[in-house]
Amino acid sequence: MKILVALKQVPARDSLFKVDAAGRWIDTADLSYEINEPDAYALESGLRLKEQHGGEVVALCAGPEGAASAIREALAKGADRAIHIQDDNLLAYDSLSLGRMLAAAARAEAPDLILTGLQSDDIGSGQTGVILAEVLGLPHATIIMDIEVHDGALRVKRELEDGWFQHVALPRPAVLTVQSGSSKLRYATLMGIKKAKTKEIKVVSAPELGVAPEAGAVLERLSLPERTKRTVLLEGTPEQQAAALVEKLKHEVRAL
Amino acid sequence: MSGILVVAELTAQGGLHKLSLETLAAAQAMDAPVSAVVFGQNAGEAAARLARYRLEKVFALDHELLAQYTADGATAALDWLIERVQPELVLFPHTYQARDYAPKLATRRGRVLVSDVIAIQKQAQAIVLRRQLFQGKLAGDYRPAPGMVFASLQAGAWRADALIPGETPIETLTPELAAAEIRQQPEAPFRESSREVDLSAAPLIVAVGRGIKEESNLELARELAGVLGAELAASRPVCDNGWLPMERQVGSSGQTVAPKLYLALGISGAIQHLVGMKGSQCIVAINKDPDAPIFEVADYGIVGDLFEVVPALIAEAAKAKS
Ligand SMILES: Cc1cc2nc3c(=O)[nH]c(=O)nc-3n(C[C@H](O)[C@H](O)[C@H](O)COP(=O)(O)OP(=O)(O)OC[C@H]3O[C@@H](n4cnc5c(N)ncnc54)[C@H](O)[C@@H]3O)c2cc1C
Ligand SMILES: Nc1ncnc2c1ncn2[C@@H]1O[C@H](COP(=O)(O)O)[C@@H](O)[C@H]1O
Numbered sequence: 152m153k154i155l156v157a158l159k160q161v162p163a164r165d166s167l168f169k170v171d172a173a174g175r176w177i178d179t180a181d182l183s184y185e186i187n188e189p190d191a192y193a194l195e196s197g198l199r200l201k202e203q204h205g206g207e208v209v210a211l212c213a214g215p216e217g218a219a220s221a222i223r224e225a226l227a228k229g230a231d232r233a234i235h236i237q238d239d240n241l242l243a244y245d246s247l248s249l250g251r252m253l254a255a256a257a258r259a260e261a262p263d264l265i266l267t268g269l270q271s272d273d274i275g276s277g278q279t280g281v282i283l284a285e286v287l288g289l290p291h292a293t294i295i296m297d298i299e300v301h302d303g304a305l306r307v308k309r310e311l312e313d314g315w316f317q318h319v320a321l322p323r324p325a326v327l328t329v330q331s332g333s334s335k336l337r338y339a340t341l342m343g344i345k346k347a348k349t350k351e352i353k354v355v356s357a358p359e360l361g362v363a364p365e366a367g368a369v370l371e372r373l374s375l376p377e378r379t380k381r382t383v384l385l386e387g388t389p390e391q392q393a394a395a396l397v398e399k400l401k402h403e404v405r406a407l
Numbered sequence: 408m409s410g411i412l413v414v415a416e417l418t419a420q421g422g423l424h425k426l427s428l429e430t431l432a433a434a435q436a437m438d439a440p441v442s443a444v445v446f447g448q449n450a451g452e453a454a455a456r457l458a459r460y461r462l463e464k465v466f467a468l469d470h471e472l473l474a475q476y477t478a479d480g481a482t483a484a485l486d487w488l489i490e491r492v493q494p495e496l497v498l499f500p501h502t503y504q505a506r507d508y509a510p511k512l513a514t515r516r517g518r519v520l521v522s523d524v525i526a527i528q529k530q531a532q533a534i535v536l537r538r539q540l541f542q543g544k545l546a547g548d549y550r551p552a553p554g555m556v557f558a559s560l561q562a563g564a565w566r567a568d569a570l571i572p573g574e575t576p577i578e579t580l581t582p583e584l585a586a587a588e589i590r591q592q593p594e595a596p597f598r599e600s601s602r603e604v605d606l607s608a609a610p611l612i613v614a615v616g617r618g619i620k621e622e623s624n625l626e627l628a629r630e631l632a633g634v635l636g637a638e639l640a641a642s643r644p645v646c647d648n649g650w651l652p653m654e655r656q657v658g659s660s661g662q663t664v665a666p667k668l669y670l671a672l673g674i675s676g677a678i679q680h681l682v683g684m685k686g687s688q689c690i691v692a693i694n695k696d697p698d699a700p701i702f703e704v705a706d707y708g709i710v711g712d713l714f715e716v717v718p719a720l721i722a723e724a725a726k727a728k729s
Contacts (some may be wrong), residue, residue, distance in 0.1 A: 164617075167696070168544050177545070245519045246510070269506075273541055276522050278510035281478075285514040290590035291478060293507045310660050311596055312503050314653075320592040332647025367519030368536070368551040376539070376546045376700070382692075382708040392709045393719035396691065397727050399707055404689045406611055406668040407635070407727055 152206035152300065154197040155262040156230065157253055157280070158190035160214050160221035161273045170373050176242060177373065186221045189268030193329035195336050196298055197266050198229045204300055206263070207231045211256055213249065215239045219352065226347035227339035233352045234260075236360065243364035250282030255360035258287060262324060264305070269294050269328040274370075280328035291326040292319050296333045408555060410440040412494035414485060415457055416504055417447040417476075419596055423456050426500035428567035430560050431460060433527065434498055435571055442466065442492065446484050446582075448474040454577045461573025466492075472584045477591040480584065481508040486515055487582040494555065496534070501559040503659075513557040520557040521549050523678070525564040542677040543700035562659075562682050602654045604638065606662045611637035611670075614657055614684070617644045618673015618694065618713055625650055627717050628672055634724045640664065642674050658683035672713050676701030693717070 162168070162182045169178040186194075197208045210225040212218050213236035222233045234256050238244075244252065257265055265287075267280035284291035296316065297308035306320045310330055339347075357363060385395040401407045411434045415427035423445070434441040443457045446468035454467040468484045481504075489497065489512075499505040501523045513520035525546070526537040536549045536558055551558075606612065613632040619625060625645075632639045639655060646656040657664055659679040669687035674680060676692070676699055684690070685704045692705040693713050702708050709716055 162541075167698075168541055170545065177541075247514060247517075247519050250514065275540060275542065276520075277506055278520060278522055281507070281510035282514045285482075285511045291511070292591060293478075294503060310503070312659055313663065314602075314661055315596045315598055317596045318594040320594075321590055332643065335649070366552060368521050368549045368556075370540075370547045371535075371550050372548040373540065374546050374548075375698070376543070376703070378703060380703050380705070382702045382705045384708045384710060389711060389715040389719045390723075392711060392716055393723045396707060396709065396720060397723040400668065400691075400724075401727055404668055406689070407724065 152200065152204050152264060153260065153262040154200055154206060154208050155211055155257055155260055155265045156190070156194045156197045156208060156225070157211045157265065157267040157283070158194060158221060158225060159187045159212065159268070159271050160184045160218040161187045161271060164188070164272060170375065174372050174374065175370070184217065184221065186224060187268050187271050189270060189329055189331045191336055192331050192333050193266040193268050194225055194228060194230065195334050196329055198337070199334060200264070200298060200300060209234065209260060209262065211253060212236070213238055213241060213252055222352055223347050224339060226350045226352075227343040228337060229343060230350075232350050235352055235354045236357065237354050238357055240364070242370060243366070245365050245367040245369050246276050246278050246282060247367055248362060248365040250279055250286055252357055252360060252362045253279065254283050254286040255362050256355065257283065264324060265289070265326040267326065267328050269330050280326050284326035287326070289324055289326050290321045291328070292321060293328040294330045295327045296330055298327060408493045408495045410442060410463065410492075410494050411437060411496045411498060412489065412492055413441060413443040414497065414499045414505070415443050415445040415453065416500055416502055417445055417450055417453050421449060421452060423453045424500060424502055424504075425567065426502055426562050427457075428570060429562070429565045430498050430500045431457070431462075432567050432569045433560055433565040435461065436565070436569070437527065437529070439496070442494070444468060444485070444488055446473050446481060447476070451579075454579075458575040458577050459572060460575065461571045462575040465575050465577045467577055467579040468582050469579055470581055470584050472586060472589055475593050476504060477589050477593060478508040478511055479589040479591060482511045482515060483584050483588055484582040485512050488580070489516065489555075496556045496558070499557075499559040501561050505559050509557065509559055516555065518555055518557050519551065520559065521551060522559045523561050524558045525561050527558070539678065542675060544698060561678060563685065599653065604654055606638055606640055606655065606657065606664045609638035609664065610667045611635055612640050612664060612666045612668065613637045613670045613672065614640040614642065614674060615645055615672050616642040616674030619645065622648070622650045624714075627714070631670075631717055631721050631724070634721055634728065635670075637668070637670070642680050671701055671705075672717065674701055675699050676703065
């Protein structure tokens with residue numbers, strides 16, 4: 152089974168984000184990056200399916216040159232090879248043209264299964280996998296916690312709201328968007344890191360794939376959110392803060 | 408092309424998803440004719456509920472192939488209606504179901520969906536859609552290109568009690584659907600093993616997030632919960648790591664709670680967490696990041712390192728109790 156895993160490199164979660172001078176994006180100086188969290192779970196699911204059913208895991212990532220570190224991490228964890236759509240200005244693409252770009256690369260591979268994360272931590276549109284499926288004419292299912300492979304078909308466990316789940320059967324090839332927490336993530340081993348250096352990373356560009364950015368709706372302005380609630384901040388040393396809070400809990404909240 | 412079409416959501420039990428009404432309220436506030444659609448088999452009751460508000464029309468899309476929700480069925484049925492109605496704006500509630508089909512529907516129409524929108528601004532002829540980025544830490548403005556606009560709206564961003572009542576005619580339609588175009592076969596929804604803790608009944612909750620860093624540090628939160636007599640809850644990553652069982656997860660995929668006190672330790676306040684706890688009577692947040700979105704809903708906040716604040720808090724609370 153050939154499994155394609157779409158992964159995105161995003162700024163590390165704990166970063167302190169500042170809007171850049173133009174008000175268009177975040178200030179990227181001093182940022183460190185990581186694989187988008189649900190994508191790490193998508194990769195994990197892909198690797199497990201390969202271990203059970205054989206085949207190949209191909210990582211697909213669109214991003215600037217620096218995204219190569221995310222790709223190498225995926226290879227070190229066990230992906231067999233990777234495709235890097237190198238583009239320095241992903242922000243110019245609306246969600247549809249980004250989906251078309253990934254679809255063009257995916258089409259050439261004709262995979263049996265495409266896995267994406269359900270949502271990116273930076274843009275967070277939560278759409279790319281579904282768009283990819285529609286562009287490729289494939290069936291899809293979203294917010295996936297578990298994947299079973301049967302002859303020519305899939306049975307997946309979807310997460311619904313409020314703690315409900317549902318199994319859905321669908322034919323292959325298909326696109327699944329994977330939820331965090333679906334399995335325990337592996338670490339890259341030293342051996343894996345060494346092997347990764349010999350694995351193929353195919354670098355392509357959007358023009359080579361025959362796609363161009365479109366601006367159906369792109370980010371025009373980025374800002375700090377307006378704060379409407381007046382939180383009472385308790386100041387001082389940790390001891391003073393704790394004492395002030397206990398005071399509030401006792402006399403105002405009556406929780407003690 | 409004219410008017411707004413609101414896509415309401417039918418629950419598995421045949422009711423109306425409550426976010427549908429918030430979406431309807433957002434549309435009514437926009438000063439354009441609004442219609443609503445609900446799809447499914449026997450959507451009559453839900454359509455009747457929508458018809459109690461001031462709208463142009465309520466469409467009930469009825470078809471045996473829509474008896475159970477599927478992304479393929481929803482996309483085909485709504486695409487069929489949109490082709491007939493030609494709205495200039497299509498609004499969805501940003502539910503898990505809309506996440507599943509709305510991007511597909513917009514793509515089928517060659518359009519971009521702006522998802523999880525928190526504000527809509529009219530600027531001259533155009534509209535500007537605001538949505539959260541970086542898990543609520545920043546806000547971004549999107550201006551859709553001319554043509555049909557698709558947007559899904561975040562839970563809690565509009566108030567359903569602002570809805571204007573009225574009496575709206577219902578039109579029941581049978582969309583053209585073929586069994587072969589529906590590729591997903593859904594089974595009945597289920598819940599994991601019976602829940603042993605009912606967090607929704609707990610008066611006091613201490614909730615931990617990724618800021619707790621390691622499983623062994625949970626002891627600290629447990630101790631605090633102990634002195635306060637509170638139940639322990641968590642954000643998703645803590646449960647994902649297996650540090651606490653899923654049944655203690657608060658949020659859109661977990662439990663919805665409304666205790667007297669919700670004390671959040673090292674939780675950033677992503678919307679999927681907030682929807683599960685923002686109805687709490689008093690929210691206290693301890694977080695080292697003063698810009699963490701959790702402070703948007705907190706009544707009391709301590710900006711600081713939880714590993715310094717919590718031990719002090721345990722000592723103070725113990726003192727106050729004795
Ligand atoms: C479809 C979907 C469903 C989801 N369902 C849920 C759900 O049901 N429940 C849920 O919770 N999430 C859910 N999520 C995930 C959600 O989007 C967030 O990723 C998650 O809530 C983040 O958890 P967190 O706040 O613990 O972690 P983070 O966002 O990583 O925040 C950690 C916080 O800890 C603070 N911190 C770090 N160290 C310290 C310290 N020493 N002292 C004090 N503070 C510190 C940081 O400043 C930060 O604010 C869902 C996501 C999706 C896409
Ligand atoms: N630039 C990208 N390269 C590869 N995969 C991506 C990219 N952007 C988004 N994806 C995939 O699509 C998922 C959803 O992203 P989004 O629609 O931005 O929330 C991510 O979790 C990734 O799996």
